[in-house]
Amino acid sequence: MRRVAVVGAGMTAFGEHFGLGIKELLPMAVSEMAAHVDKGLNRDDIQAAWFGELTTSDGFPTGILADTCGLLDIPVTRVENACATGNDAVRNATYAVASGAFDVVLVVGADKVRESSARSTFWEWAGLTRDMAWDYPLGLVAPANFALHVARYLHESPATKEHLAMVAVKNHKHALPNPKAQLRYEITVEQALNAPVVVAPFNLYDCTPQSDGAAALLLVSEDVVERYTDRPVWVRGVGLGLDRVMHQHKKDMTTFPPTVKASKAAYAMAGIGPEDIDVAEVHDCFTGVELISYEDLGFAEKFGAYKLIENGVTSIGGAKPVNPSGGLKAKGHPPGATGVAQCVELFEQLRGEAANQVDGARTALAHNIGGPTAVSAVTILSSQRG
Amino acid sequence: MTTVTAVGTYLPPWGSARGRVLGPDEDAVTLAVAAARAALEQATTAGSATAPDVRRVVFVTRELPLLVGGNAAALLAGIGLPDDVPVVEQVGGGPAVFDTLGGAEAGTLVIGVDAAESGPVGAAAALVAAGDGAGVGVELVGRVVRSLPVLSRANGGGARDYSDARLERERGVGVAIERLDLTDKPVVVAGLPAKQARALCAGVPPTLPTTGASAALFAVAALAEVGGGGLVLAVEQGSATALRVDGVPAVRRDEPALLAPEKLTRTPGPDIAISLAAYERAFDAKLRWDAGACDACGTLALPPRRRCLNCGSEDGWSLTPLPRTGEVYTVVTVHVPVPGLPTPYSLAIVQLDGVDVRALVKVTGAPAGTVQIGDRGRLVLRRVAVRSGIPDYGYALYPDAATAADAGEGAVR
Numbered sequence: 141m142r143r144v145a146v147v148g149a150g151m152t153a154f155g156e157h158f159g160l161g162i163k164e165l166l167p168m169a170v171s172e173m174a175a176h177v178d179k180g181l182n183r184d185d186i187q188a189a190w191f192g193e194l195t196t197s198d199g200f201p202t203g204i205l206a207d208t209c210g211l212l213d214i215p216v217t218r219v220e221n222a223c224a225t226g227n228d229a230v231r232n233a234t235y236a237v238a239s240g241a242f243d244v245v246l247v248v249g250a251d252k253v254r255e256s257s258a259r260s261t262f263w264e265w266a267g268l269t270r271d272m273a274w275d276y277p278l279g280l281v282a283p284a285n286f287a288l289h290v291a292r293y294l295h296e297s298p299a300t301k302e303h304l305a306m307v308a309v310k311n312h313k314h315a316l317p318n319p320k321a322q323l324r325y326e327i328t329v330e331q332a333l334n335a336p337v338v339v340a341p342f343n344l345y346d347c348t349p350q351s352d353g354a355a356a357l358l359l360v361s362e363d364v365v366e367r368y369t370d371r372p373v374w375v376r377g378v379g380l381g382l383d384r385v386m387h388q389h390k391k392d393m394t395t396f397p398p399t400v401k402a403s404k405a406a407y408a409m410a411g412i413g414p415e416d417i418d419v420a421e422v423h424d425c426f427t428g429v430e431l432i433s434y435e436d437l438g439f440a441e442k443f444g445a446y447k448l449i450e451n452g453v454t455s456i457g458g459a460k461p462v463n464p465s466g467g468l469k470a471k472g473h474p475p476g477a478t479g480v481a482q483c484v485e486l487f488e489q490l491r492g493e494a495a496n497q498v499d500g501a502r503t504a505l506a507h508n509i510g511g512p513t514a515v516s517a518v519t520i521l522s523s524q525r526g
Numbered sequence: 527m528t529t530v531t532a533v534g535t536y537l538p539p540w541g542s543a544r545g546r547v548l549g550p551d552e553d554a555v556t557l558a559v560a561a562a563r564a565a566l567e568q569a570t571t572a573g574s575a576t577a578p579d580v581r582r583v584v585f586v587t588r589e590l591p592l593l594v595g596g597n598a599a600a601l602l603a604g605i606g607l608p609d610d611v612p613v614v615e616q617v618g619g620g621p622a623v624f625d626t627l628g629g630a631e632a633g634t635l636v637i638g639v640d641a642a643e644s645g646p647v648g649a650a651a652a653l654v655a656a657g658d659g660a661g662v663g664v665e666l667v668g669r670v671v672r673s674l675p676v677l678s679r680a681n682g683g684g685a686r687d688y689s690d691a692r693l694e695r696e697r698g699v700g701v702a703i704e705r706l707d708l709t710d711k712p713v714v715v716a717g718l719p720a721k722q723a724r725a726l727c728a729g730v731p732p733t734l735p736t737t738g739a740s741a742a743l744f745a746v747a748a749l750a751e752v753g754g755g756g757l758v759l760a761v762e763q764g765s766a767t768a769l770r771v772d773g774v775p776a777v778r779r780d781e782p783a784l785l786a787p788e789k790l791t792r793t794p795g796p797d798i799a800i801s802l803a804a805y806e807r808a809f810d811a812k813l814r815w816d817a818g819a820c821d822a823c824g825t826l827a828l829p830p831r832r833r834c835l836n837c838g839s840e841d842g843w844s845l846t847p848l849p850r851t852g853e854v855y856t857v858v859t860v861h862v863p864v865p866g867l868p869t870p871y872s873l874a875i876v877q878l879d880g881v882d883v884r885a886l887v888k889v890t891g892a893p894a895g896t897v898q899i900g901d902r903g904r905l906v907l908r909r910v911a912v913r914s915g916i917p918d919y920g921y922a923l924y925p926d927a928a929t930a931a932d933a934g935e936g937a938v939r
Contacts, residue, residue: 259795259865272801273808277911277918279867287858340859388884
């Protein structure tokens with residue numbers, strides 16, 4: 141397979157974009173990406189596109205992407221893989237380029253969560269991931285899906301609610317310099333612990349906000365990379381992992397097997413291990429999920445995640461900074477856009493251009509988990525061609 | 527002469543000194559199921575090892591959850607009876623329950639339920655012996671049917687209270703009892719406030735938790751406190767039915783200790799969608815608490831599934847009963863408002879005893895947030911949600927801790 145590089149990246153700010161529809165957000169992200177390609181992008185060069193979106197707000201997704209971004213003459217494929225949609229769109233586009241089928245492709249991720257009434261959003265989104273007869277009527281709100289795991293994790297591991305709060309504090313702090321982040325303010329551990337309960341053990345600051353937004357990447361083959369930049373970021377590994385969809389069928393809820401499978405595949409493809417990762421964007425839709433993911437991604441030993449957050453290992457300045465963008469927690473989480481936006485952040489990190497730069501970052505990892513905990517996608521990017 | 531094998535009773539934990547009230551996940555069907563299961567468990571304990579022979583169910587209440595759409599299938603599934611047992615869904619009060627019990631055929635399970643939102647609520651069930659089964663004899667003494675609608679509730683309309691207690695006492699109950707021309711005083715009276723009942727009885731009658739359909743059977747159960755059989759009366763406005771019970775029946779009470787009702791937030795929103803196709807596919811396993819057992823290797827799956835979780839066989843599966851006790855593997859409590867569901871509520875994954883099956887269920891009968899990992903409980907039928915007007919029944923975890931304080935009262939009498 142041919143090597144694949146990211147040569148352009150862009151995204152809208154994440155937030156409650158009541159004033160912007162999906163038809164505005166998509167061209168905004170694609171145009172920002174195009175404007176940041178070092179040697180320029182002629183849009184006619186784009187040969188195919190992959191569009192990650194969970195729910196559609198204004199109709200037929202691929203048609204909307206093609207129509208609103210001036211891409212009517214190329215094939216567009218929608219990718220939907222729950223909250224792992226973004227990195228799965230990257231994975232599919234990567235294979236298309238690596239295979240030799242295309243040289244220049246577009247990856248876009250977007251979602252418009254704040255488009256329906258707050259009261260109808262829950263049941264609409266629950267329908268995407270719940271068994272209609274058995275689970276749906278129980279009122280398994282999004283935080284509850286993850287809280288079931290984290291409650292058991294807190295029971296079995298030395299980690300406490302204080303450690304959850306530390307994750308929130310860190311990611312809020314990381315978001316401060318990020319102009320694209322939704323929640324740009326600092327919080328304290330005390331504030332997090334005393335915030336209103338959403339789904340115990342999660343308080344308000346343990347949870348991602350609801351967000352709208354779009355993000356875009358340009359992926360090209362090694363054969364044409366020099367046309368676009370002298371400083372490409374290489375897609376070194378991609379992976380996808382799945383698990384049983386119903387919580388009651390998951391044997392050990394202190395881990396997310398999809399993450400283990402996806403990262404194993406991505407590390408193997410990249411020929412590296414977790415110790416080689418300099419910076420990571422990890423799916424912190426809820427604080428405890430970031431902790432469990434440290435272990436599933438191989439950053440910490442089983443039940444050792446609390447040490448990383450306690451000792452500042454995953455803060456900027458630490459040995460393995462996680463979520464320098466602010467993460468889902470503070471940057472925001474429009475599901476289809478999230479994974480693509482993680483790669484936008486890591487593209488900038490690996491080129492030394494990030495708002496919250498990690499010094500000397502050469503290899504990076506992006507991670508999504510969703511469905512709610514039945515699918516994971518991992519992407520490994522590097523400034524090193526490998 | 528009819529023989530009553532066993533009586534079962536159920537009261538929700540929620541309420542005050544004025545009476546019990548429905549939990550957010552209860553209705554007349556779930557109450558009926560709880561009382562019926564108590565009666566059948568008692569009958570099984572008292573009699574042979576085989577399941578009691580139930581040939582007919584009469585469900586008497588004024589709070590039928592559905593008038594069109596049916597409650598009978600849910601009732602049979604929840605009680606664990608086959609789907610070929612006839613069910614009479616009867617609108618009525620205490621006298622109607624005694625009318626049925628007095629002339630019941632062998633194998634009839636009579637269930638009386640009070641489930642009005644305003645309370646007091648409760649349910650009781652009596653199993654009439656099939657054949658020459660053991661039990662106490664019950665005989666209809668007399669009946670009078672009159673009209674004095676001091677309280678009224680029309681089809682689809684609200685309740686009206688004429689509000690004249692003396693008229694009701696003198697021209698309603700008073701005249702009805704006079705017309706019955708009883709030879710001796712009743713030992714228990716159902717359908718009246720305690721003070722009024724006491725005035726009519728020989729001795730001091732036990733206080734009953736309800737005044738409607740269930741009260742008649744609570745009165746029969748109360749004979750244990752009276753210490754013997756006797757005349758039992760069920761009255762309602764202008765009507766009354768008298769029954770003679772020849773002794774103290776075997777009674778099992780599912781009556782947890784009283785808890786103050788939780789302060790629940792109800793958030794309006796769009797109807798919770800339902801797929802009736804999915805509802806129909808899941809119905810038997812979901813309401814009977816059955817797993818699918820793989821025909822090839824026996825592995826249990828909840829819900830039942832085509833491809834075995836263990837051996838991958840797709841050759842078929844058979845419904846098989848699941849254990850109704852288990853231990854909490856993980857639990858969370860939802861505090862955010864959820865449209866259509868009263869909050870807060872706890873959700874638990876329960877490891878069932880003795881099988882490799884976990885279930886994701888709501889917690890019932892205990893305040894949200896009080897259940898911990900490792901706690902034990904039993905699985906009971908509850909109304910999980912109302913979806914687009916349709917009651918969606920399933921199982922919930924009733925923590926043992928919530929009932930432990932009341933073990934004495936819950937025990938067999």
